[in-house]
Amino acid sequence: MYDRIKGFRDFYPGEMGARRATIDTLEETASRYGFREIGTPALERAEMWTDKSGEDIVDELYAFEDQGGRHVTLTPELTPTVARMVVAKQQELSKPIKWFSTRPFWRYEQVQQGRQREFYQTNVDIFGSSEPEADAEILAWAADALTNLGLTEEHFEFRISHRDILGGVLETYDADVDVTEAIRAVDKSEKISQAEYHDLLVEAGLTYDQAAEFDDLIASGDLDAVEEFADTDRVTAAVENLQNVLAAAEDFGAREHCTISLETARGLDYYTGVVFECFDSTGEVSRSIFGGGRYDDLIEGFGGQPTPAVGVAPGLAPLSLLLQRAGVWPDEELVTEYYVLQVGDTRSEAARITRDLRDRGHVVETDVAGRSFGAQLDYADSINAGTVVIVGEQDLANDEVTIKDMESGDQFQVPIDEFPGDRDRPTYEDFA
Amino acid sequence: MYDRIKGFRDFYPGEMGARRATIDTLEETASRYGFREIGTPALERAEMWTDKSGEDIVDELYAFEDQGGRHVTLTPELTPTVARMVVAKQQELSKPIKWFSTRPFWRYEQVQQGRQREFYQTNVDIFGSSEPEADAEILAWAADALTNLGLTEEHFEFRISHRDILGGVLETYDADVDVTEAIRAVDKSEKISQAEYHDLLVEAGLTYDQAAEFDDLIASGDLDAVEEFADTDRVTAAVENLQNVLAAAEDFGAREHCTISLETARGLDYYTGVVFECFDSTGEVSRSIFGGGRYDDLIEGFGGQPTPAVGVAPGLAPLSLLLQRAGVWPDEELVTEYYVLQVGDTRSEAARITRDLRDRGHVVETDVAGRSFGAQLDYADSINAGTVVIVGEQDLANDEVTIKDMESGDQFQVPIDEFPGDRDRPTYEDFA
Numbered sequence: 070m071y072d073r074i075k076g077f078r079d080f081y082p083g084e085m086g087a088r089r090a091t092i093d094t095l096e097e098t099a100s101r102y103g104f105r106e107i108g109t110p111a112l113e114r115a116e117m118w119t120d121k122s123g124e125d126i127v128d129e130l131y132a133f134e135d136q137g138g139r140h141v142t143l144t145p146e147l148t149p150t151v152a153r154m155v156v157a158k159q160q161e162l163s164k165p166i167k168w169f170s171t172r173p174f175w176r177y178e179q180v181q182q183g184r185q186r187e188f189y190q191t192n193v194d195i196f197g198s199s200e201p202e203a204d205a206e207i208l209a210w211a212a213d214a215l216t217n218l219g220l221t222e223e224h225f226e227f228r229i230s231h232r233d234i235l236g237g238v239l240e241t242y243d244a245d246v247d248v249t250e251a252i253r254a255v256d257k258s259e260k261i262s263q264a265e266y267h268d269l270l271v272e273a274g275l276t277y278d279q280a281a282e283f284d285d286l287i288a289s290g291d292l293d294a295v296e297e298f299a300d301t302d303r304v305t306a307a308v309e310n311l312q313n314v315l316a317a318a319e320d321f322g323a324r325e326h327c328t329i330s331l332e333t334a335r336g337l338d339y340y341t342g343v344v345f346e347c348f349d350s351t352g353e354v355s356r357s358i359f360g361g362g363r364y365d366d367l368i369e370g371f372g373g374q375p376t377p378a379v380g381v382a383p384g385l386a387p388l389s390l391l392l393q394r395a396g397v398w399p400d401e402e403l404v405t406e407y408y409v410l411q412v413g414d415t416r417s418e419a420a421r422i423t424r425d426l427r428d429r430g431h432v433v434e435t436d437v438a439g440r441s442f443g444a445q446l447d448y449a450d451s452i453n454a455g456t457v458v459i460v461g462e463q464d465l466a467n468d469e470v471t472i473k474d475m476e477s478g479d480q481f482q483v484p485i486d487e488f489p490g491d492r493d494r495p496t497y498e499d500f501a
Numbered sequence: 502m503y504d505r506i507k508g509f510r511d512f513y514p515g516e517m518g519a520r521r522a523t524i525d526t527l528e529e530t531a532s533r534y535g536f537r538e539i540g541t542p543a544l545e546r547a548e549m550w551t552d553k554s555g556e557d558i559v560d561e562l563y564a565f566e567d568q569g570g571r572h573v574t575l576t577p578e579l580t581p582t583v584a585r586m587v588v589a590k591q592q593e594l595s596k597p598i599k600w601f602s603t604r605p606f607w608r609y610e611q612v613q614q615g616r617q618r619e620f621y622q623t624n625v626d627i628f629g630s631s632e633p634e635a636d637a638e639i640l641a642w643a644a645d646a647l648t649n650l651g652l653t654e655e656h657f658e659f660r661i662s663h664r665d666i667l668g669g670v671l672e673t674y675d676a677d678v679d680v681t682e683a684i685r686a687v688d689k690s691e692k693i694s695q696a697e698y699h700d701l702l703v704e705a706g707l708t709y710d711q712a713a714e715f716d717d718l719i720a721s722g723d724l725d726a727v728e729e730f731a732d733t734d735r736v737t738a739a740v741e742n743l744q745n746v747l748a749a750a751e752d753f754g755a756r757e758h759c760t761i762s763l764e765t766a767r768g769l770d771y772y773t774g775v776v777f778e779c780f781d782s783t784g785e786v787s788r789s790i791f792g793g794g795r796y797d798d799l800i801e802g803f804g805g806q807p808t809p810a811v812g813v814a815p816g817l818a819p820l821s822l823l824l825q826r827a828g829v830w831p832d833e834e835l836v837t838e839y840y841v842l843q844v845g846d847t848r849s850e851a852a853r854i855t856r857d858l859r860d861r862g863h864v865v866e867t868d869v870a871g872r873s874f875g876a877q878l879d880y881a882d883s884i885n886a887g888t889v890v891i892v893g894e895q896d897l898a899n900d901e902v903t904i905k906d907m908e909s910g911d912q913f914q915v916p917i918d919e920f921p922g923d924r925d926r927p928t929y930e931d932f933a
Contacts (some may be wrong), residue, residue: 073572080541103864105517111575116503130566136563154513155504175544179571187543320849373502416749434534
């Protein structure tokens with residue numbers, strides 16, 4: 070008897086059905102937007118992460134040396150891989166490039182609710198446009214996908230900002246301020262006390278007075294006040310870009326889901342413009358559900374031509390928490406339209422009916438285990454069969470089969486040549 | 502600039518679309534049979550393979566020690582994982598258990614056409630039935646899935662046998678004959694010369710005369726002759742079981758695709774009953790496309806209650822070779838129903854039309870890159886847009902938009918409140 074590995078999950082059919090329905094909705098919504106599916110490897114060279122983040126990142130990766138001596142890692146995220154793919158075919162690909170994919174990623178980190186070491190994300194990205202419409206299309210896809218999953222603005226909100234607002238405001242302080250550290254502090258501010266937050270800002274180089282002033286300004290979310298305070302081209306441009314993105318989001322139907330929230334920084338360093346995070350509006354799920362934003366420098370950093378990019382990557386585990394708390398997680402019950410029950414030596418006729426019903430697109434099971442009448446009926450019940458078609462020797466002698474409605478328990482004899490006959494989906498009601 | 506790892510592929514949208522269509526057909530067919538999707542981890546304990554096959558198997562695996570000191574491996578196949586999952590919930594699961602899943606697997610082996618180190622398979626299994634109907638349902642699913650992919654009996658055949666036929670015949674020779682080695686020799690016989698084949702049989706303990714006799718008997722495919730030659734309960738039972746499976750396959754619609762072929766042994770040691778392999782009928786693809794069979798001892802070997810099992814696992818790469826040679830590989834062209842082209846400051850109206858069309862389920866793109874008329878039209882062409890809706894400032898002043906058919910190049914002005922209006926899928930023809 071072997072155990073599964075910590076942080077890795079098995080998904081049995083009920084839960085898997087709900088996950089699949091969720092992924093299908095995310096992907097169908099992406100397809101309607103003209104995002105195209107891509108397929109990507111589970112393994113990449115570890116250097117794709119260590120070159121940028123240093124050797125210590127390996128502690129958070131499933132990295133190893135393969136039989137051929139390559140330093141490889143299970144990919145902890147998609148972005149470096151899609152960047153590599155864009156660079157590899159940058160001449161042939163017509164832009165904007167709009168891609169999506171759903172797949173697992175792997176990080177060696179603390180396991181907690183909603184966070185496993187193997188986790189699924191649907192990545193949706195646009196490459197080749199620096200226009201605010203691209204940012205807005207990502208927001209619109211995310212809003213549409215969540216809406217199609219049954220969520221409303223009562224359930225979720227996108228907290229949106231621009232990376233240069235925080236950076237630009239921080240630049241106006243002393244040159245010794247470590248802007249990256251200060252942004253990391255802002256990114257953590259929701260999870261820690263105000264005093265701890267201010268301590269971190271002071272560690273990054275602000276005075277305590279400056280930290281309090283900075284905190285007030287950012288918490289206000291007042292773009293005019295921020296622009297006036299900083300009074301630099303960088304902040305002015307960032308505010309204007311954020312406003313343009315929100316105006317495009319208005320046209321694209323996503324504005325109502327967006328709240329300006331200048332604390333939103335996103336932990337990852339590669340973001341360069343608009344950033345946003347999706348939160349549970351009710352606050353029941355306190356962590357960010359997922360996030361996204363603009364990362365215009367990444368492709369160039371991978372050796373490609375400068376290529377602006379913007380994307381988002383909802384993770385299935387945190388998303389499922391949100392859907393469950395909102396009461397719209399898909400039903401985990403199995404769905405079976407028909408069970409064709411064999412009594413006696415009726416396999417040939419039962420098989421014919423089974424095939425006819427499957428050809429009509431239904432989920433149909435029949436006995437493949439030589440079970441008794443009662444055992445077959447129990448099994449039909451366990452798979453939530455809607456209709457049981459009983460093919461018995463006696464009925465067959467009269468050229469009949471019995472149709473049983475599993476909800477009511479009612480049943481009715483039907484001439485065999487009328488089942489399924491011309492009907493797309495014959496049920497008990499058609500004959501009773 | 503980073504390279505991808507040898508044996509790992511990137512799939513860009515065109516090819517990915519064809520792969521997705523193929524997987525969808527395999528999975529939809531499985532769903533109709535009442536197979537239920539499961540989700541499984543990419544990593545398992547390496548002992549799940551080394552305990553059974555010895556430490557040398559590690560050379561063929563992506564095995565490593567994780568940050569927590571666990572000996573883990575990227576899974577090279579699904580069967581041990583599903584066996585573990587069945588054992589973990591054997592009391593709760595109602596039987597027969599019918600599961601499917603499509604996902605990548607990983608083996609460190611020689612890269613060649615149709616064989617990468619990362620490869621995708623759709624696994625379809627039934628647990629908990631030893632009846633011939635279960636074997637036949639697996640055959641019927643495979644035949645139906647291939648038929649739904651556009652293949653006919655001109656394109657594929659299932660070569661079918663029973664593991665105990667070879668084993669039972671070999672047992673009738675000297676007790677020193679290494680039956681496992683001899684079966685491995687049979688498994689290789691298609692790929693090597695007859696002399697080499699006989700040499701391998703002799704290495705396994707037969708004399709050259711016996712090797713020739715055995716080869717003749719097995720090559721004949723004559724079940725009566727085999728039964729008479731061996732004259733043991735084991736072989737008689739195996740022949741009877743194979744005949745029963747074929748009779749059930751007749752009822753289930755798969756018999757016409759099956760050819761008795763006693764050389765079919767399947768390399769893997771865990772098979773215990775009926776085994777089969779799918780081949781290209783034309784011989785153009787010489788290797789087996791995929792295979793399957795019965796493995797009744799595996800679950801017990803994983804510490805579970807004795808649970809008979811039968812399954813099959815088509816690999817996407819060899820299957821795509823077969824589909825391509827048969828001329829039924831899905832079209833790799835992108836499909837886009839509409840491109841909504843913006844000329845001047847028309848974003849708001851273009852966005853409204855785009856959203857209306859997407860709400861009807863269509864694939865619709867609009868400009869998110871601030872492109873010129875010509876650049877947008879080129880892009881619309883590159884994504885194979887069927888209809889271009891031109892939203893121009895001048896047309897809008899007259900409350901009109903222009904509908905352009907991309908095939909013919911014809912275009913027509915249409916009142917804006919009629920587009921899309923009540924139409925599910927408005928095209929140029931509706932207005933011209």
